Amino acid sequence: MALTPSPLAYVPFVSVENMMKLVHRVGVETFLKELADRIEDDFRRWPLFDKTPRVAAHSADGVIELMPTSDGETYGFKYVNGHPKNMKDGLQTVTAFGLLASVETGYPVLLSEMTVLTALRTAAMSAMAARHLAHENARVMAMIGNGAQAEFQALGMKAVCGIDTVRLWDIDRRATDKVVRNLEGSGLKVVACDSAEEAMEGAQIVTTCTADKQFATILTDNMVGAGVHLNAVGGDCPGKTELHRDILARSTIFVEYPEQTRIEGEIQQMDPDHPVTELWQVITGDAPGRTGPDQLTLFDSVGFAVEDFSALTYVRDKLEGTDLFDKLDLLADPDDPRDLFGMLQRAAP
Numbered sequence: 001m002a003l004t005p006s007p008l009a010y011v012p013f014v015s016v017e018n019m020m021k022l023v024h025r026v027g028v029e030t031f032l033k034e035l036a037d038r039i040e041d042d043f044r045r046w047p048l049f050d051k052t053p054r055v056a057a058h059s060a061d062g063v064i065e066l067m068p069t070s071d072g073e074t075y076g077f078k079y080v081n082g083h084p085k086n087m088k089d090g091l092q093t094v095t096a097f098g099l100l101a102s103v104e105t106g107y108p109v110l111l112s113e114m115t116v117l118t119a120l121r122t123a124a125m126s127a128m129a130a131r132h133l134a135h136e137n138a139r140v141m142a143m144i145g146n147g148a149q150a151e152f153q154a155l156g157m158k159a160v161c162g163i164d165t166v167r168l169w170d171i172d173r174r175a176t177d178k179v180v181r182n183l184e185g186s187g188l189k190v191v192a193c194d195s196a197e198e199a200m201e202g203a204q205i206v207t208t209c210t211a212d213k214q215f216a217t218i219l220t221d222n223m224v225g226a227g228v229h230l231n232a233v234g235g236d237c238p239g240k241t242e243l244h245r246d247i248l249a250r251s252t253i254f255v256e257y258p259e260q261t262r263i264e265g266e267i268q269q270m271d272p273d274h275p276v277t278e279l280w281q282v283i284t285g286d287a288p289g290r291t292g293p294d295q296l297t298l299f300d301s302v303g304f305a306v307e308d309f310s311a312l313t314y315v316r317d318k319l320e321g322t323d324l325f326d327k328l329d330l331l332a333d334p335d336d337p338r339d340l341f342g343m344l345q346r347a348a349p
């Protein structure tokens with residue numbers, strides 16, 4: 001008997017090659033802008049998402065995490081790692097892939113690379129938060145940590161917030177030189193600096209995006225002036241932070257999901273009940289964002305599952321009418337759903 005798998009048996013798979021083609025077809029900045037809007041739309045309907053702090057497996061060298069969520073119709077999860085020590089072995093700090101499934105049937109509907117997509121979603125998320133929290137007329141950004149995420153962060157702030165200058169600092173000059181090269185022709189004025197202090201001169205938005213497994217102090221209190229918006233991306237694990245706690249003490253702190261951020265974010269340095277504002281409430285108008293020109297705002301970013309859900313559903317929608325995916329034979333699909341063994345038997349060589 002001929003085997004005729006149902007269409008559900010083949011799961012659309014977005015390879016790294018196809019993800020890169022998609023991003024170029026859409027345009028990097030348009031992609032970042034549209035993704036920021038998509039994340040914002042999902043934050044607007046935050047209460048209906050099924051939420052849990054991510055499931056983290058820690059080791060001496062890094063962490064492997066699973067990040068699930070669902071809006072009741074679609075379920076999604078991301079697998080992601082964070083291994084700061086990888087860089088010296090010629091490996092990436094962060095790699096990821098993710099999946100969407102139908103809540104109704106439980107069948108997967110999309111499998112995708114997410115290493116590139118995570119960099120895009122993190123930048124889109126940072127920029128979306130800055131759109132609500134930074135000065136409206138912010139034009140200069142400091143980028144502390146010039147690794148894999150850096151160019152995405154700069155272009156996200158340009159596309160969404162209208163940044164025209166990025167000032168760079170990294171302890172490794174080769175990383176800064178790479179960003180300078182990669183952002184040539186982007187329309188951004190790019191300034192390589194010799195210290196974090198120098199990078200922060202005149203910056204209204206400061207992004208920290210470094211990788212270290214231990215508590216680090218990338219910024220101290222005296223370095224951060226009034227009115228700045230801090231976008232702290234690199235502190236995202238227990239024992240892994242970037243900001244001195246004195247900065248936190250004088251900041252108004254905005255978070256994704258407090259239950260996760262209190263474990264992983266900069267605020268792990270503070271009391272368990274230290275006041276924070278959930279960003280989704282700023283978006284819905286239920287909580288204030290920036291309330292004055294001198295206020296120091298801090299987005300204590302750790303990365304939450306809803307953002308990956310937004311990124312995957314955005315990609316799913318963008319794939320429609322394109323050939324930028326493969327059909328992956330991922331799901332065993334016997335003609336008689338109870339005859340899984342029979343299907344195996346018939347496939348005997």
Ligand SMILES: NC(=O)c1ccc[n+]([C@@H]2O[C@H](COP(=O)([O-])OP(=O)(O)OC[C@H]3O[C@@H](n4cnc5c(N)ncnc54)[C@H](O)[C@@H]3O)[C@@H](O)[C@H]2O)c1
Pocket residue numbers: 082084087093094118122144145146147148149150169170171172175209210211212216218232233234235236301302303304
């Ligand atoms: N919050 C989120 O949603 C989110 C998402 C993705 C990645 N991250 C985190 O962001 C960080 C950066 O990720 P990446 O992929 O760009 O890593 P990466 O390893 O590619 O780059 C990190 C850079 O930081 C630099 N650095 C280290 N210590 C520094 C210091 N004291 N001052 C200045 N620069 C310093 C390194 O030289 C390196 O160039 C990681 O910690 C990662 O876990 C967070």
